[in-house]
Amino acid sequence: MIASSTRSKRRLLGVCATAAALTLLATACGGTGGGSSSGSAAPKSFSFMSATENTVDRAVLTSLSKNECASENTALPLNVQTQPQANLNEKVQLLAGQNALPTLFHEDTPTTVVQLAKSGKVENLEPLLQKLGVEDQLLPSAVSTVKALYNGQLDALPAEYNIEGIFYNKEIFAAHGLSIPTTWDELVADAAKLNAAGIQPFSASGQQGWPITRMIGDYLFRDLGPDAMSDVADGKAKLTDPEYVSAAQKVADLGAKGYFGKGVGSIDYNTAMNTFLTGKAAMLYMGSWALSNIGDSKQDTVGAANIGFMPFPAVAGGKGSIDQYPSNIGLGIVMSSQNADNTEVDNWISCVAKNYGTDSLKSQNTISGFKVNGSVPAANAVTTQVQTTMSTATSSVLWFEALFSAQATTTSQQDATPLVSGSMSAQAFMSAVQNALNSGS
Structure with missing residues (x-):
């Protein structure tokens, strides 16, 4: 998947x-x-x-x-x-x-x-x-x-x-008095509290790049609304516009504070998944295809009953809706x-x-x-939750690179690690991807 x-x-x-x-x-x-x-x-x-x-x-x-x-x-x-x-x-x-x-x-x-x-x-x-x-x-x-x-x-x-959102460790959240964050500011505050307690807030694959860039796209959808990326595709906006650069900076700030853990650039997909499923990180941005991993007791030592799923949070004053899940x-x-x-x-x-x-x-x-239609075998609670979310949602958004060219996609995902590790500014990151889009290839 x-x-x-x-x-x-x-x-x-x-x-x-x-x-x-x-x-x-x-x-x-x-x-x-x-x-x-x-x-x-x-x-x-x-x-x-x-x-x-x-x-x-x-x-x-x-x-x-x-x-x-x-x-x-x-x-x-x-x-x-x-x-x-x-x-x-x-x-x-x-x-x-x-x-x-x-x-x-x-x-x-x-x-x-x-x-x-x-x-x-x-x-x-x-x-x-x-x-x-x-x-x-x-x-x-x-x-x-x-x-x-x-x-x-x-x-x-x-x-x-598939829909995408944030899987979280219920036990870790409960142990530190955290509730599901509904705004970006609350999410960042929760990450700071976890980090201060010695718990890695997010698990992510810098090698893949897209779990990080997905968060940039989600921030844009919550801030600017569901047309944020189609406006770029249609030439109505550019990734170098201040509000787009600001979104990249918000995610870069998570990396600067160490919230993705050490050496995120060397982390591959399977390692990122394992880090979360073995309780070494509190949250994982991922799609619903991860339910098969969560349902596998050999991979998931945390236990499916201890994992929840939440939407990417709202941005204060933003035009997007928290119930618009990125999907494919x-x-x-x-x-x-x-x-x-x-x-x-x-x-x-x-x-x-x-x-x-x-x-x-x-x-x-x-x-x-x-x-x-009809009866199917009972699923674990998080799978049921995701299924219910899918069946009741009335609209969706895409993802950061959905409307990109192949070259722009590659540039975005390769530069995700430099962005969150601090070796590339948000302005430089967005400029590089916009230049790739401008090339038309």
Whole structure:
């Protein structure tokens, strides 16, 4: 889940400018949008091209084909193919140019999907789900996330859905008289109290970089509102603007005070996770994919019952809301328009919408952007808490690098350690990332 949850870090601006790179597409930028290809031959199978590394989605679809969707599978057999994620984008473009896209396919580059939608190659799923009467089977917050990634359209099914926040050690908080902080100032005060008591406040991976930069993005969303990063992508704001630099400085201050512990730059992801799960740090900024680690008693010596989850706190006077959780959908499942308006395909999509969430949780222990219908095995308290949060949230925000180019993403994450270790100023950090954005690569 980690690989897929950190992979969507391309910007969603300049879509038409990417058309030159999509040379295999039959229609250029500025097409008519989603819709079925008239005259397409009836499909012989319900085909799904899965990223090789993502075993969960194809396992769930295979399970559905044998159980809840068995009749749909008899009418139109499921046919799963795999493609290494490294070549996935290239393969999708090739098949699109040949009008040979499978019914469903993974795609990890939002700009490619947006372009395919503009050229009529992929389906806007919102009208389809409404027609089938199953639009209510998607969590509203997951829909919000998909639309934020895909230029305002529901161009992918959220087979995976993650929200992010701060996991905390309940025992440590109770022992030091701490309650869940609701503002940034309270969070910083709690960190100071823990640090003074000899307890590392936060565990984070400087090698990954993104657990730190996520906090910068969250501060911006709470301070400036949910459009903070889309304004940068749209050219309405720059990362070098004072309020953006201030957010980077707030997180840099945590590092300057030692709140991320010693040698954060040498800490990899697994070490950061272990530090928290063995009680050596009080808090961990992470996504809901960490629930699988928390549920593993071999990794989690603190115990799932002693771990809680809280949202990133509010910023005093800020325009953002504490209930807007940063979220992602892992690898989106996109639907080709080639076989739209086909009864057998529609029946499959309807069955998937009604049953995917339950099967994903029951058979794979993963949380999707679909509702869970029916009974599932009892989960630990923190998993239940996160599931409830997901099911009741009505909107979401993305993350710091979600709309960045690959170069800007790399710059941001590589410079996270110098920022919190004090060898790079907040102004220099934001300038370096903005310059990478300006380069357009």
